[in-house]
Amino acid sequence: MPAPLAGRRVLDLGALCAQRPHALAASMAAKLCAAYGAEVVRPLPADGEPFASLPPLLPDGASALHRFLNAGKRPGPATGWFDAAIGDGAALAAHAAEVPVKARLSVFGPDEPDPPMSELGLAALSGLLGIVGEAPPAPPSRLAGHQVAYSAGLATCTALLAALRAGGEEVVDVSLLDVTAWLNWKVAAGVMVIGSAPVRGNAKATWFTVKARDGYVALVYQDKDWPPLRDLIGDPRLLEEPFITGPGRGANRAALLEIIGPWFAARTRAEITAAAQARRVPIGPVKYPVELLEDAQYRARGFLAPDGTPSLPVGWDGQRLVREVADAAV
Template sequence: MAQPLAGLRVLELGTFVSAPYCGKLFAGYGADVIKIEPPGGDIARAHGPFKDERPDRETSALFLYLNTGKKSVELDLRTPAGRDAFLRLAATADVVIENFRPADLRALGVTYEALRAVNPRITLVSITAYGQDGPYVDYRSNNLTAFAMGGQMFITGTPEGGPVKNGGYQADYQGGLNAFSAATIAVLAAERDGAGQHVDISVQHCMAPLLEAGIPYYSYLGRWAPLRRGNHMASFIGIYPCQDGHLGVHVMPRNWKPFTDAIGRPELFEDPRFTTQADRVVNNDELMGELYAWAATETKLDVYQRAGRMRAPIAFVHTMADLLESPQLNVRGFLQRIEHPIAGAATYPGPPWWMGPDAWRAGRAPLLGEHTQEVLATVAGMSAAEIARLGPAVPAT
């Protein structure tokens, strides 16, 4: 397949993670994505980890990853000329992605109404923690506070350790992916009948329903158990340390026989304490004891491949080193080497899903303001004199 989003132009007013991840997916699948950066750049440029641990706005792993395949235009939207240049770009665009607080976007004069006035086909995708209205509309938020308010934090961790977030920026990424899915169906609608709309993504509304059976059981049956279960949903669904890492088992009733074979303990299959899943729940501690003892003798790659051949659900906790060496990921072409003029070469994951050999092209992240002159001249149609009037935020070519 050719790139499925070819021919679309996207403006990204994206800060940090959520909107940039949405923009990254647009770029990877073929859209022309123009990232509008404030003077000094997206704050992700100031975040590590940096290449060789030396802060440099062009070598942040976070920025490099989240901004593959985009163009960078450095523009001060707080100035009338900057806002005007932005609206001239918006007149040519299909989608605008942003993750400002609603009040902050209004202060810039870049509301949906202002965009629609210059381009009725435009889809504005807004990503915030709580949506475009409601009692929390003016709240400050970030990944940690959104993770808490979305309900995922309470169930993560152990009873004694307290709630804990997952690694990285999971609430932000969920916002970015939800925004991308919503944006693609809005694009379908706009291409059908020529009209755009405002898409309002609340990270809290996206996250809250996802707690497995938690909401259904509470809402329908009135049942809820305030549990944090650490690394074990049960003895047969959990993580066990092994000699060189950690194994993960997830045994459904049908897997008990191949599981006991794969771990070399066929007698457990005959053991009356563990005959049915209900028996295994009743004798949970004893089975956990058996599995801790078993795992301590294993090495991760060996047991993973043996279990794979025997159709037993045992995986291992992949470190970043394991990911880079993964036979599966390497054979599938999921890991891509991308060169960058300042940061050098690095390995990037992607595409998130495969749609054909030519559907995804990542490209490198842009330097700050790398495309300012080019985009303002060719896309916004501005003269050299008009561009010069934008002032020092726009670097000379």
């Protein structure tokens, strides 16, 4: 099956973007284009690849972020014909004025000034930061990785594909804040339905990670799962108030953890998972990164290469594209 962007040339201006969120989002969008078969060219600034020294770092000191985002791309100048270009407004104006299809990233949109912004700032402005972490007065927690920028990259690639499919000349605009707000759609839904936005309330939450003998397990369950979970643990105190109802367990979270904690701590993650699955209780192990290389589901999906590089489950017409790409030599 031919790749849908085979024969197309895409200009990745992520390395020339002025701000980190724009750079990450543009680079992710271009990576997706490469997975769809495009030839992706990535011009670099005079001081070289900006991601080359960014964490997470591999044992040899190289950047895993750089290896992931730039695999399948070719460093080179912004010369010749390109079908599409991806970057912020300034990079597109300077290097892609003649490119027919442009994907332009900004914080608020093309008609607003682009202020200094980080992914943490986007999470705060969108309200996403307000629901991650323990309840106040504890500080909010930062999302791991680059979920905000990568989501903006996915949105950018989707818009770019639509513009290329339509043909002609077009500038598609992607607001980083709009994408982050969409990720946090429950805030808007909460305001519409109950008149207020959700806030961090983990002090009363009954979903948490619990220490096992060899690590941690994630305890995520609904009210219907409580009776089999309670019976699995087998402590008679769980049959009494205040642990009979969900609100009661939430309001007495510390006491609940004191009761159930020893049961989990005495067993391995595998033992806990098997016992929970036998009762259809949704408990799963928290795995260490090295364990993911041998994870049965990841192996079946081909998600991780032997060296740990994640692939992308890119599909076209219901089929997964298989395209061998080499790491960019930058």
